[in-house]
Amino acid sequence: MDTIIQQLFNAAQLGAVYALIALGYSMVYGIIRLINFAHGDIFMLGGFIGLLLTTRFGWMPFYLLLPLAMLLTALVGVAIERVAYRRLRNAQRMSVVITTLGVGIFLENLVRLTVGPETRQIPARLPSAPVVWLQQHLGAFVTWDKLLIILISLALMAILWLVVNRTLIGTAMRAVADNKDAVPLMGVNLNLVIAVTFAIGSALAAAGGIFYGQAYSIDPYMGIDLGWKAFIAAVIGGIGSIEGAVLGSFLLAGVEVITVAYLSSNLKNGIAFGLLILLLLVWPWGIMGKPTLKKV
């Protein structure tokens, strides 16, 4: 029985990272109806920026390092939007999707050439001792870093919720999501709102990358597979919805881990994605997504 609680923590950690990536996909889509396929690589880049900071500035404590890496990655995200996507905002949908793929491949190769193709780990900055209380009371062997990763991720998601729902910029973001064409007429700076969206999405992905590099490992191509999974989680939850992205991520991670634990590790992806296809058949817009009606 002790392993089920441990498995739930495994799922929560993985789900937290999926969610940090999925939020970026969902927010950008919600605002400008763009699927930013380079987002998985932003997550990878965040991990590598974290690695660089930890190895170069070994004295830096984690509570400084994490925000700094998030800030740097946010700047990269904004720069990419400014340089590669903004001019294409009114172009054909396909052109900008291809551009996002191109940016992703560019980032992968940039990191491969500058840092190298090897698998790496971000040196541990979080305590890795087991949480004694959980071990004694629930018989679950869970280390502090796992617990902290889950808690910090949830805290970041809570902050995001507050920003979107309780601040002026959040109101602007929701307004743009509602009607991109009318909002600038009300005197809202559309470019700024979009830049902030990219900044927030990239910063969250960077946090995900750093957590991933601490808990698992990072390599220049990790953004591809994980990006897909997070994207799928966002779609399941209902792309464009923040709550949906989080829900979809924990659901995907949960199904994956439970399949491994109680069925077979061989069937992990098969069962996880089979179930998700069924879910989408029932809720084509995702669990929390809103059906968009096209006016003819």
Next chain:
Amino acid sequence: MKLHTLALLPLLALAACKPTAQEIKIGVSAPTTGSISATGQSAKNAIALVQDEINAGGGVKVGDKQVKVRFILEDDEDKPESAATVFQKLINQDKVLAIVGSYTSKCSNAGAPIAEAAGIPVVSPWSTNPNVTKGRKFIFRACFIDPFQGRVVAQFATSKLKAKTGAVLYDVASDYNKGIAEVFRDEFTKMGGKIVGFETYNTKDTDFSGQLTKIKGSNPEVVFLPNYFNEVPLQIQQARKLGLTAVMLGGDGWDNPELVKLGGKVMDGNYFSNHYSPDIDNPIAKGFIAKYKTRFGLVPDAASALTYDSANLILKAVATAGKADSKAIRDALAATVGFQGVTGNITYGGGGDPVKGAVVIKVEDGKFVFDSAVNP
């Protein structure tokens, strides 16, 4: 008139590229980029060493002439589809006489049929999956095969570590990992042990916590991880963080300095089977290790030792054949008896698989320490 001369230039250039009798070309297919680029680097180093050694003595003796040797190294990125392209390029474009490579079994299995069809002999340094040479006349290898390696580890676990229960976690998408995992399971059971967990993952997965937690629940004494050095440290690290304390065992896929660089202290106290150990007393190995150390500042891993042996096996076959002809080189290779290499003596008894021994290595203080030798 000027235009005419210009038009001729490419033709002249082509003529200059035509293989001449003054040079023997041997292809190398190695993963110099990609997830196991460290192995490709080992291969590159060993090849550079062989090329300089042989050419310093004037080259290889073909009939009554000394001919210089040139190795053409191409990157297969550890991807089967790239390995197929590399083999095709080496054979059709570079017109090599023989090929050293590829490294992982999945890549060799992609390249081997192409070389077999073209009648170009191949010596794979590092592909231990049995299927690589099976049913093929032109494909050889310098290493032992997985059934033997799986048996070595199973025997070590049951007799030396006295383990009664064991579990396995392996990459189900890779020929090497899958082959050796299955042999270990069968042999371990035959030797009286009990397999309490047999879990899989897919190449490039980085989260193994679900599988490891499940393995922890069945409480095995040893866990066999027949996976590559870029994943094993992460698997062990995650296992320890989940409270799984069993001794970890592995195969030759562990053998790379990256293993301890990535894993650090968690690697200590675990064992793996390997092709050779730098500690073994063998004059040829000693000479190779000394040269390698001075030139590259590293202790050579098994991949570099096997590359060195593979390249020299081919060069010796060229000399024995007495002519620069792929078919003759293949026949000379197949007739190799008692070739003295860095990784031991190599004899081909009919097929492309050599008869040779293995060693078990223990990781101690971040170093690979010789533990015991096992002969077939």
